[in-house]
Amino acid sequence: MKLALKVAGKYFLSKKRNLFINIISAITVIVIALATIAFIVLLSVFNGLEALMRSQYNILNPELKISPAKGKFFVYDEKIKQKIASVAGIKVVSEAIEDDAVFRYKDRQMVGKIKGVTNNFAELGGIAKQVRAGEFRLYEGDYARAVVGLGVFQMLTMNMADDVLEIWYPNRKQKISMTEKDIRKLALLPSGVFEVEYEHDGKYIIVPIEFTEELMQYQHNERSYLEIAVKDKKLIPTIQKELQKVLGSDFLVQNQEEQQYEILRAIRIEKLVTRIALSFVFLIACFNIFFLLSMIVIEKRKDIAVWQVLGAEKGFIQKIFIWQGLMIALTGGIIGLILGYLLCFLQEKYGFVKMNITSTIVDAYPVRMDWLDFVFTFFTIVVCTWIVAWFPAKNALKTDLRENL
Structure with missing residues (x-):
């Protein structure tokens, strides 16, 4: 497993011979970063709305x-x-x-x-x-x-x-x-x-x-x-x-909590629906990884053939490309988590995005970051990437030795 991770890291950091693959790789990282930012920001806004409603209704309710x-x-x-x-x-x-x-x-x-x-x-x-x-x-x-x-x-x-x-x-x-x-x-x-x-x-x-x-x-x-x-x-x-x-x-x-149950329940349902919708959006974004890994497999056919001749097991070759897909996704994901945190922090402190509604309690969109949302987002990245990376990794085993040696 360590060797597969090391090889995947080398493939990930090395400059691809095909310029198109480099461009797709950069686009994939950007798309996943943007999807991650959307994940963190929207969930934090729902947390902020829930906290705001809770604080206001706690004034009203004994x-x-x-x-x-x-x-x-x-x-x-x-x-x-x-x-x-x-x-x-x-x-x-x-x-x-x-x-x-x-x-x-x-x-x-x-x-x-x-x-x-x-x-x-x-x-x-x-x-x-x-x-x-x-x-x-x-x-x-x-x-x-x-x-x-x-x-x-x-x-x-x-x-x-x-x-x-x-x-x-x-x-x-x-x-x-x-x-x-x-x-x-x-x-x-x-x-x-x-x-x-x-x-x-x-x-x-x-x-x-x-x-x-x-x-x-x-x-x-x-x-x-x-x-x-x-x-x-x-x-x-x-x-x-x-x-x-x-x-x-x-x-x-x-x-x-029970006196304002209906209000909080509505917000939590909306947050759950948003999580599910964003998960599907993220899964679609991860399909870039599917196409990217498919092209990398084609580019690395000779390397795959060499590994097979040297007696590498099928699982080892699959892990190389799955790990590479995870590295690409996590690079975009970590960038997105950091930028999402910074955006929420700035909104929480300065409130630069206004609601532009005269009858609201606060002028700016309320946000409250929850570490569980960061964990959930990270977990979603890993699961979606593993799903889409498995298929091109499996196709890597179909490499023809006679044509690529």
Whole structure:
């Protein structure tokens, strides 16, 4: 094997007598390098998008969320409170009521989501720290206030403390007959504007939970879900298991990953499809190696004949050309890995490739390099090259001794 590798290295480094083979060899290295760069850059962009979505939704979602397994609400009674209190490591338990409603401001209206929260909601961090105008305040004296998402604020062309924001909600105690009495209406002033990402702040307003109880005719202890912050994030898996155990199958206890499962799953599926597509592209690029090795076999017919006369085994001759194919591919691959790393590093640091979309969270394409992507790319190079190099290496054994000696 060492001798086959040594011979392959000599063939690889030596200048070919046929200029066309030298040109094809250079083109092959360039094509594989470009394919490798595309591999690394695209996978790193998907990693960046996943990290960006994760960070943004971690602001929106609590560390743990308790919601009913069935239905829109549950009764948050003393029994449930005691079960939750029995689990060590919990820092904050904030109650919430959430549903769709119509927002009306002057002559404009839209459908969005109203979220009623308790006074300790700000202790969760998250949205309460993302206020861009005004302040996060649920009450001013005895009067309820709303913290409005930036998208809602812009959609309704609102002004701070200029006019009241009306909230319309169907009357739960009446059968819907599309008359005025079927709609409950309450009004309040905005106290602040929060901004996270458009899909969320484009439809949400946050109000006191007492306001939603009155608007939606909920009982004092009826809740949509509970949001929990823990004392030590390392204990989240343990606390989640304990909560699920004490609350039973009637409740779902979700961590941040599970709360944003659909978004992350979509990104991961897209990344997987991209990997498969790029693997096929890379396999096609490796066909240059097939034609190149076929020409090298023709050029080296006399050498092959000499090796056979000297008693070289068939496997030895095959390994020479397989190793040569791998050397060509790995030369392009290593160049591509280095250039791909440099491009991602520069994009991560300077963000020179812009998204050119006004409603995005970041201006430039996010990237995050993962060493597993580099390993996967390297492994793909080796496998694809071995597949395409095997056939011309096998054809080398068909060299006619009488014609080439």
